[in-house]
Amino acid sequence: MPVNITGKLPAVKALEKENIFVMTQERAISQDIRPLKVVILNLMPVKEITENQLLRLISNTPLQVDVVLLRTESYEGKHTPKAHLKQFYKTFSQIKDQRFDGLVITGAPVETMDFSNVLYWDELTEIIKWADTNVFSTLYICWAAQAGLYYHYGIPKHSLPHKISGIFEHTLCSKLNPIVRGFDDQFLAPHSRFTEVRREDIQKHPSLEILSESEEAGVYIIATKNLRHIYVTGHSEYDADTLHKEYIRDKEKGLNIDIPKHYYINDEVGKIPPMTWRSHxxxxxNNWLNYAVYQETPYDLSQLPQSEHKK
Incomplete structure (x- = not known):
């Protein structure tokens, strides 16, 4: 949360140079407060696990957040009970006339397919287009980040010779962006994917900024300059044992994959490591909810400005 002090205090300029969020008393007095409205489009197969992971993170904030869970209408997976979906999830047709402060679009295990071959691609692109006028800021995770970059900018995804899976070290490319405020200069985060987006493709678009990357795993966090769209190519939300479960799943499918890198204790399959990416x-x-959503979204969502994508 911001430090609320008089704008005349000399420390204000010093704190701002350190990328500390300082709110002047004048702004604090005029600030309207209400619960944030956030919708989560859950594309993962086992939806209950992803719900727990994301709600754990979204709830770890002083802000009050009203969450709506969203599923695809054009495709229904087999790994989540229908009763659960019926009781707890909405479909796009049920919420498309509403407006939201934030949208999270999860990853999905479909990255080896062409976008157009994904069964719910048309519905997904309809939701992404809808978000430009009905959502203030969208956070895209893993495959969704690739899908969003492709839809908005035509940035392609590239197949990798081997699956990137493991816990990788990352560095900051921009220390002053609010999304990475408070990040360590080096930090860990999980990745799990067969494809990538490349730095040189992203740099062709002036409205995009690369905030973090990994020498081994590639580009990690990309954001539009106005923070209306945040693309995260990894899975910071993963539990300690998620990569293990995915590795076992892939092996049972007969895939020729290596064990996750920098993950198992002594590289012994099944020895789950301590969670070294939780604080990140x-x-x-928190930064997305506070700086990209709460501090910028209009109090009256009917005044929501349209998101523009300058290519």
């Missing part, structure tokens, strides 16, 4: 994940979601 908490901070990433």
């Amino acid at each position: 994940s908490m901070l990433l979601f």
Whole structure:
């Protein structure tokens, strides 16, 4: 949360140079407060696990957040009970006339397919287009980040010779962006994907900024300059055992994959490591909710400005 002090205090300029969020008393007095409205489009197969992971992060904030869970209408997976979906999830047709402060679009295990071959691609692009006028800021995770970059900018995804899976070290490319405020200069985060987006493709678009990357895993966090769209190519929300479960799943499918890198204790399959990315994940979601959503979204969502994508 911001420090609320008089704008005349000399420390204000010093704190702002350190990327500390300082709110002047004048702004604090005029600030309207209400619960944030956030919708989560859950594309993961086992939806209950992803719900727990994301709600754990979104709830770790002083802000009050009203969450709506959203599923695809054009495709229904087999790994989540229908009763659960019926009781707890909405479809796009049920919420498309509403407006939201934030949208989270999860990853999905479909990255080896062409976008157009994904069964719910048309519905997903309709939701992404809808978000430009009905959502203030969208956070895209893993495959969703690739899908969003492709839809908005035509940035392609590239197949990798081997799956990137493991816990990787990352560095900051921009220390002053609010999304990475408070991040360590080096931090860990999980990745799990067969494809990538490349730095040189992203740099062709002036409205995009690369905030963090990994020498081994590539580009990690990309954001539009106005923070209306945040693309995260990894899975900071993952639990300690998620990569293990995915590795076992892939092996049972007969896939020829290596064990996750920098993950198992002594590289012994099944020896789950301590969770070394929890604080990073908490901070990433807190920063998105606070700086990209809460501090910028209009109090009256009917006044929501349209998001523009300058290519």
